[in-house]
Every structure is written in C-alpha cells, then in structure tokens.
C-alpha cells in the first residue's frame with residue numbers, strides 16, 4: 001500500500017489557521033494526494049514534535065507564530081532567503097533525510113502585490129511599519145524590485161536599525177520613529193506590525209500616503225483591520241489585507257514540497273467570498 005505523504009502546520013494558537021484548507025484546495029486542484037493537518041505546538045515542544053513528525057515519515061511543515069525563528073534554528077540547511085530572513089515558515093524533508101528551511105513569506109507578498117494587484121514597486125517610495133520578524137522576511141524581495149527608497153518606521157528605532165544594518169548589502173534602508181514621518185509621503189505603506197492582531201493602529205499621521213498610493217496589511221481578519229480601514233479613509237488606490245499573501249506563501253511552499261505550482265486566483269477569490277458571507281451573517 002502506498003503511504004500518503006503527510007504535511008502539517010505547527011503554531012500556537014493554531015485553531016483558526018486557514019492553511020489546511022488552502023493546501024487541501026491546492027491538492028485537489030493539482031491532483032496530488034496529500035494529508036495536511038494543523039497542530040497546536042508550543043515553542044517549548046517545537047524541536048521534539050518536529051523531530052517526531054519527520055522520523056514518522058512526515059514530508060513537510062509550515063511554521064507560524066511563534067515558531068519561525070525556532071524553525072530557522074532547527075533546519076539542517078537554509079535557502080538564501082531564509083538565511084536573510086532569520087525566520088523559516090517552510091521545512092521540507094530532502095531525499096537524504098536532511099531538513100531544508102525556506103521562507104516563502106516575502107515572495108508571497110511580492111506575488112500578491114505585483115501579480116494579483118498590479119502594484120508597481122520599481123521606483124516606489126515604500127514605508128514598512130514595524131521591525132519584527134515579518135519585516136526582515138519581506139525586505140529582500142522588495143529591494144530586488146528597485147524601489148526609489150525603503151524606510152522602516154518603528155516605535156523602538158534600534159530594532160529597525162539592526163535590520164537595516166543586517167540587510168545593508170541588499171540596498172539602502174532608512175529608519176525612523178513615527179514622529180519623524182511628519183511631512184514625508186509614500187506610494188506604498190506596508191503594515192508589518194503585530195498591532196492588527198489586537199485591533200490597534202500604529203500612530204500614523206495624515207498625509208503619509210501620496211495620491212494614488214496603496215496600503216497593505218500583512219495581517220488578515222474576517223473584518224477590515226484597523227490599518228485597512230485607515231487606508232480606505234486616506235483614499236488609498238488599494239487597501240488590502242494579507243489574505244492574498246497567505247495563499248501565495250502557501251502556493252510557494254506547495255511548490256517546494258510537490259514540484260507543482262498551484263493556481264491561486266480562484267482560491268483567493270473563494271476565501272474572500274467566504275469571509276464576506278461570514279461578515280454578512282455576523
């Protein structure tokens with residue numbers, strides 16, 4: 001009997017994860033037979049649980065909050081983008097049994113911005129809110145697009161400065177605190193803070209977004225996040241949340257594991273339609 005290849009997403013909390021649904025839709029679409037589950041795994045038990053998973057024949061893991069840095073440490077080898085991100089969201093068991101760590105968040109964001117929404121990054125003035133792990137992961141692919149400039153704003157500026165120094169070989173990264181943003185304007189503002197998770201908004205001043213500019217929240221929710229609302233109120237051409245990025249980073253992980261790239265447009269539409277129904281039905 002052929003054993004079904006098994007995959008899982010580990011994180012804490014994990015009960016609202018859309019990853020099992022997304023990967024099952026990918027498998028259906030591409031005719032792949034896989035099993036994909038969600039498991040609540042704490043930081044303390046991550047290494048032991050991952051080892052158990054791979055020893056039992058597991059083929060690949062997605063790792064989410066708060067496990068991405070631990071997954072980075074756990075991997076036997078890292079891709080260049082995971083090395084730079086200092087965070088891993090995808091682990092893949094290789095033919096020789098070693099575990100490869102990759103980070104598909106950056107390319108997921110890039111695909112959603114440029115392919116799905118037609119937002120041009122070349123020559124754009126980009127502002128990233130926040131200086132945590134998410135910011136580190138998205139900067140390399142953004143700089144590859146040759147924006148006019150890229151600024152990280154953070155309450156704790158020293159954290160932004162460390163990221164700018166670590167990634168200095170990739171391009172110039174400016175850093176500042178929120179009060180220094182006064183008088184500046186950007187074509188694209190990306191919210192990579194964890195503020196949306198508690199329905200908060202970073203302290204943004206008016207006039208930050210230039211006419212025709214766009215806002216993108218890396219977080220997603222069934223309702224518009226506080227930052228997506230801010231973008232709408234400030235007349236953004238696009239004010240988007242991270243549902244598309246979630247599907248795109250999953251597609252890249254699926255490709256790493258299965259060698260087939262799923263088509264994402266219909267799946268993003270399906271998930272978007274479903275949450276609109278959830279909203280209407282309360």
Ligand code: ATR
Pocket residue numbers: 129130131132133134135154155156159192193194195200201202203
């Ligand atoms: P992650 O690894 O997911 O990016 P993190 O490392 O905890 O998460 O980073 C969270 C980021 O959100 C930080 O940059 C944090 O700012 P500080 O470094 O100054 O703490 C930022 N953040 C969280 N809540 C915020 C809020 N209400 N307003 C502005 N920034 C916020």
